[in-house]
Amino acid sequence: MTLSPELYNSRFLRATRCEPTDTxxxxxxxxxxxxxxxxxxxxxxxxxxxxxxRPELAAxxxxxxxxxxxxxxxxxxxxxxxxxxxxxxxxxxxxGEGPVIHNPLSTPSEIDRFRExxxxxxxxxxxxxxxxxxxxxxxxxxxxxxxxxxxxxxxxAIEGGxxxxxxxxxxxxxxxxxxxxxxxxxxxxxxxRYLKAQIAAGCQAVQIFDSWAGCLSPADxxxxxxxxxxxxxxxxxxxxxxxxxxxGNPALLPLQREAGGHVIGLDWRVDLKEGWATVGHDVxxxxxxxxxxxxxxxxxxxxxxxxxxxxxxxxxxxxxxLGHGVMPDMDPQNVIALVDMVHEMGQR
Ligand code: CP3
Numbered sequence: 001m002t003l004s005p006e007l008y009n010s011r012f013l014r015a016t017r018c019e020p021t022d023t024x025x026x027x028x029x030x031x032x033x034x035x036x037x038x039x040x041x042x043x044x045x046x047x048x049x050x051x052x053x054r055p056e057l058a059a060x061x062x063x064x065x066x067x068x069x070x071x072x073x074x075x076x077x078x079x080x081x082x083x084x085x086x087x088x089x090x091x092x093x094x095x096g097e098g099p100v101i102h103n104p105l106s107t108p109s110e111i112d113r114f115r116e117x118x119x120x121x122x123x124x125x126x127x128x129x130x131x132x133x134x135x136x137x138x139x140x141x142x143x144x145x146x147x148x149x150x151x152x153x154x155x156x157a158i159e160g161g162x163x164x165x166x167x168x169x170x171x172x173x174x175x176x177x178x179x180x181x182x183x184x185x186x187x188x189x190x191x192x193r194y195l196k197a198q199i200a201a202g203c204q205a206v207q208i209f210d211s212w213a214g215c216l217s218p219a220d221x222x223x224x225x226x227x228x229x230x231x232x233x234x235x236x237x238x239x240x241x242x243x244x245x246x247x248g249n250p251a252l253l254p255l256q257r258e259a260g261g262h263v264i265g266l267d268w269r270v271d272l273k274e275g276w277a278t279v280g281h282d283v284x285x286x287x288x289x290x291x292x293x294x295x296x297x298x299x300x301x302x303x304x305x306x307x308x309x310x311x312x313x314x315x316x317x318x319x320x321x322l323g324h325g326v327m328p329d330m331d332p333q334n335v336i337a338l339v340d341m342v343h344e345m346g347q348r
Contacts, residue, residue, distance in 0.1 A: 003204065004139060006139040006140040007139070007140065007142055007204055009140075010025075010072065010073075010140050010141065010142050011023070011024075011025035011072045012027070012072045012073040012142050012205070012319065013142050013204060013205065013241065015263075015284055015318065015319045016205060016241035016243075016262050016263050016317075016319070017241070017262070017284075017317075018281075018282070018283070018284050018316050018317035019316055019317075020316045020348065021348075022347065022348065023342075023343050023344075023346040023347045023348065024312070024318055024319075024320050024342055024343070024346030025072035025073070025319050025320065026071055026072055026319070026320035026321065026338075026339055026342045026343070026346075027071040027072055027073040027074075027075065027144070027319070027321060028069065028071060028321060028322055028325075028326050028335060028338075028339075029075075029321060029322055029324060029325040029326065030325030030326045031065045031066070031069055031071060031075060031326065031335075032061045032062055032064070032065035032066075032075070032077050033065075033325070033328060034328035035326055035327065035328055035329065035331070035332055035335070036064075036065055036068065036332055037332070038061070038064045038065070038068065039061050039064075039065070042057055042060065042061055047093070048079075048093045049079075049082070049091075049092075049093050051077070052077070052078050052079055052082060052125070053082075053125045054125070055125055055128035055129040055131075055132055056132060058076075058077040058078065058129040058132075058133075059077075059129050059132035059133045059136065061077045062074050062075070062076060062077040062129070062133050062143075063133060063136055063137060066141065068332065068336070069332075069335055069336055069339050070336065070340070070343075071339055072141070072142075073141060073142045073143070073144050073205070074133060074137055074141055074142070074143050074144065075143075075144040075146065075207070076126070076129060076130060076133065076143060076144065076145050076146060076198070076203065077129065078126050078129065078146070080146075080147065080148035080152065080153065080156075080209060080211075081099050081101075081148070081153070081156055082123065082126075083117065083123060083147065083148070083153070083190065083191070083194055084101065084153065084156065084157060085122075086115075086117055086119075086122035086123065087114055087115050087116070087117055087157075087186070087190060088103075088113050088114050089101050089103060089104070089105075089114070089157060090102040090103045097161075098161060098162055099156065100160060100161050101156060101157065101160045101161065102160075104157060104158055104159065104160030104168075105157050105158050105183070106158065106160075106168065107172070108172055108175065108176035108179035108180070108183075111179050111182060111183055114157065114183060114186060115186070116186045116189055116190050117189075117190035117193055117194060120190075120193040120196070120197040121197075123197070126194075126197075126198065126201075127197050127198060127200070127201035130143065130198055130201035130202045130203055131201050131202055133202070134201075134202030134203075142204035142205055143202060143203050143204055143205075144203065144204070144205045144206065144207055144243075145195065145198035145199065145203030145205070145206045145207075146206055146207040146208070146209060147191050147194055147195055147198075147206070147208060147232075148191075148208075148209050148210075148211075149191075149208045149209060149210035149213065149225075149228075149229050149232065149246075150184045150187040150188050150191065150225070150228040150229060150232065151184070151210055151212065151216075151224075151225045151228070151229070152209060152210050152211050152212045152213060153187055153191075154169060154184060154187060155169045155212050157183070163212075165215070166212065166215050170215075170220075173220070173224050177224070180224060181224075181228075184225070184228040185228065187228065188228045188229075188231040188232045188235075189231075191232045191235075192231070192232055192235030192236060195232070195235070195236045196235070196236060196239070199236065199239050199240050203240065204240060204241075205240050205241045205242070205243065206236060206241075206242055206243070207242075207243040207245055207265070208229065208232060208242060208243070208244050208245060208261070209245050210225075210229060210244070210245065210246040210247075210256075211245070211246070211247055211324075212247075212248075213225055213229075213246050213249070213252070214246060214247050214248025214249035214252065215248065215249075216249070216252070218251055218252060218255060221252050221255050222255055226255055226258060226259050229244070229259040229260075230258070230259045230260055233259060233260035233261055234260060237260060237261075237262070241262040241263065242260065242261045242262055242263070243261060243262070243263040243264075243265055243286055243319075244256055244259060244260060244261030244263070244264055244265060245264075245265030245286070246265065246267075247267040247269075247323070247324055248269065249269075250269055250275065250278075253266075253270065253275060253278045253279055254278060254279070256279070257278075257279040257280060257283065261283065262283060262284060263283060263284035263285065263286050263317070263319060264279045264283055264284070264285050264286070265285075265286045265287060265321070266285055266286065266287035266288040266323065267287065267323035267324055268287070268288050268289060268322075268323030268324075269323070270288070272287060272288050272308055272311035272312055272318075273311040273312070273313065275287075275288070276311075276312070276315070276318075281315065281317070283317070284317035284318065284319060285312070285317065285318055285319070286318075286319040286320075286321050287308070287319075287320075287321050287322070287323050288308060288321070288322075288323040289304060289305060289308050289320070289321075289322050289323060289338075290304070290322070290323055291322040291323065291324055291325065291326055291327055292327075293305075294322075294326065294327070294330050294331075294334045294335060294338065295330075295334075298334070298337055301334065301337065301341070302345075305320075305338060305341050305345065306345055308320065309342070309345055309346055314348060320342045320346070
């Protein structure tokens, strides 16, 4: 991708290359979500899935959130799961229940119903949103695209929704490794096509969300997941910086690093200094304030944000974020205050 000098030298993209910045860049996972009145206003008129599929609305909520918070990057408004529709699954977002798949791949024998994404154009509404967002974002603000990692998507495809213990997913994996690898390969091939189309439409970086892979032991992550996540990252890493994000299991950090990424996303369960030492200072890190810190009073929030900055020791390559997404009932003023604090305290 050819980048304008403004984008190339933006705080966020410099940090993905571990280059020094004037202050620490910050963005917030789920920054365009339900805690924002502007989002709820748009959302009161359309269902969530419709919002994802209407590029002009998706672009509006992306841009409004970026402006309102003053963060250093925008993230595309979309969702992890719609890619599963053209692959053969019937997806619905139910009020108060979260996503539901009506025809999950409950057993390995059902794998034949699960097709590769042959034509990434079936998700054309996503790339159209990317084009509109890129057109209207300030020239020095990068746009982050994203996708789910193969494991996290497989868990929805198999469980049919969220899960506590991933019993169906892991049983598949343990009982029929060859069907499991076939499933993961269909996902990884599809994800590379999808991400490349996002990049071609105008994303300057991508984040891979392996939100639920923390339920695995290191040995199982290595055998059943790592090669597939690595295939996705390898497929796009020469085009744009990749953020490899996983939650819930710091014991997986060395393997997460092995799977790849210019930046490793850390949740709050690991001390940032230790986590960075574990993955190596030749990659960047993103994180890792506990999202619940935003419920504290502002002086406490400031102390907690400072602790994260201190753990990064002013090293180039730190992108400030929460360890996971912002909660839906958060007061936007606290999020704005956090962004200002990080920009102020992160100055070199
Ligand atoms: O970060 C951003 O602002 C970009 C947009 C984004 C959304 N979801 C919007 C959304 C991103 C990056 C996601 C990722 C996502 N989606 C994940 C990974 C999550 C993570 O934080 O690690 C997962 C597991 C999904 C699937 C999904 N989508 C779930 C489980 C839910 C229900 C969540 C809930 O608490 O109800 C969604 C819906 C969703 N995705 C909403 C938003 C703003 C809320 C939708 C609404 O009701 O308006």
